[in-house]
Amino acid sequence: MTAAFLTRFFSPLQMSITLIESTEIGTVGVGEATIPPIRAFNHSLGINEAEFMRATQATFKLGIEFRGWREPGHTYMHPFGYTGAKINGQSFHPFWIRARQMGQGHAFAEYSLNTLAAYAGKFDWPSADPSSPKSTLAYAYHFDAALYAAYMRRLSETRGVQRLEATITHAKRSAEDGGIDTLCLSDGREVAGDFFFDCSGFRALLIGEAMNVPFEDWSNHLPANRAVAIPSGVSQDILPYTQATAQSAGWHWRIPLQHRTGNGYVYASDFISDEAAAASLLQALDAPPMADPRVLKFTTGHRKAFWVKNCLAIGLSGGFLEPLESTSIHLIQNALTRLSSVFPTRRIDGVSARLYNRVMSEEFETIRDFLIFHYHVNGRQGEPMWDYLRHMSIPSSLAEKIDLFCERGLTSFPNQTVFQEENWMSVMLGQGLVPQTFDPLVGAVPDAGMLAALKQIHQTCLQTLSEMPAHTVALKKAQTP
Secondary structure, three states: OHHHHHHHHHHHHOOOOEEEEOOOOOOOOOOOEOOOHHHHHHHHOOOOHHHHHHHHOOEEEOEEEEEOOOOOOOEEEEEOOOOOOOEOOEOHHHHHHHHHHOOOOOOHHHHOHHHHHHHHOEOOOOOOOOOOHHHHOOOEEEOOHHHHHHHHHHHHHHOOOEEEEOOEEEEEEOOOOOOEEEEEEOOOOEEEOOOEEEOOHHHOHHHHHHOOOOEEEOOOOOOOOEEEEEEEOOOOOOOOOEEEEEEOOEEEEEEEOOOOEEEEEEEOOOOOOHHHHHHHHHHHOOOOEOOOOEEEEOOOEEEOOOEEOOEEEOHHHOEEOOHHHOOHHHHHHHHHHHHHHOOOOOOOOHHHHHHHHHHHHHHHHHHHHHHHHHHHOOOOOOOHHHHHHHHOOOOHHHHHHHHHHHHHOOOOOOOOOOOOHHHHHHHHHHOOOOOOOOOHHHHHOOHHHHHHHHHHHHHHHHHHHHOOOEHHHHHHHHOOO
């Protein structure tokens, strides 16, 4: 992704880009679910959607279904897109809160076209016409991460990237400015450069080993530290959403692709063994496994700095947040997008690095809060991990968000990045929080007018849903050249 991005946007600068990687080193390769910003990233690289979907065995994703997080047996959807429609120029959700306090209206999810389509197994593309109900739709993808990586490699090489099949042993730093001068390869070669991107995964070969940047550990708030992954066959209609099912020591993921289903169990090793986690996941499969269980170990958090001297960490070398909200690939692409606005003007650009480090830290922290919320506001009684998470102390930034919602139904928070008002509203309501009141300005609309508007919005959603094609039909159409 980094190489493809650089060739697309900075080729006029006549940079020479060398990609060093070894096929002998495995990849994590379980980041198969994404969020809507990937569409903008792919488009910015000039990627054709049909070609991309064929190459990566992709399916469409309208949201994430959370099963058993509020309590065993309860489900809710975190949909992409907008729920409802503005009433009198104001956001929809305060009117819904007011109507529910009156005992009127439908469940919040029934005003979400994304949610209705997901559960109906349907899909359609968003409309660019703001007056169309389909303008509220948004989507992302499920795809094979290994195939996506191969696709990006081919794209990079066709655009001039030189790829070296090699293993890096260590980096040599300059005695003058402390930056990296060369990378030493296992075959004795050395590769010099002006700027270095560390995409070496959890090893953090450059940012950690060479630059000695410490890691900020968030395990006290997000104790899950392992995942076991197993691919299985396609057993039913391909659902246009990810499933996240709570378990005693974490949660199972289910990600439907065209050629297989991705399955995993993210868990805290303090509360379950690797063997028991693998057995739990195998028992939950709805189709035969296609490989043996694979256990991955990780620590949640990020480097104290992502950009130091002339070294920038991208992806897992810079930090990791568990895949609960499918943000791993987003954090890579977001890091590159942020870099485009502060690309270094010289070998050591401290001013740009400080700004970049600040905005990336904020991105990680806001996603961290969103993930912690899912765990902290749970009703799963009598299970040690969930009991701990429900009673643990939380960051003050998250505590403020919860107070604002509970007091007045507010989800427009300071410093919001990828997860906005709509995302927080769906998850907070889904987890069972109930606002005490709403924006007083909403009261300016008479009851009859408000209820008529809600009824019309709901009927429009149902009518639009009836006209949408099945997900499988849309998949075939999407891949037509």
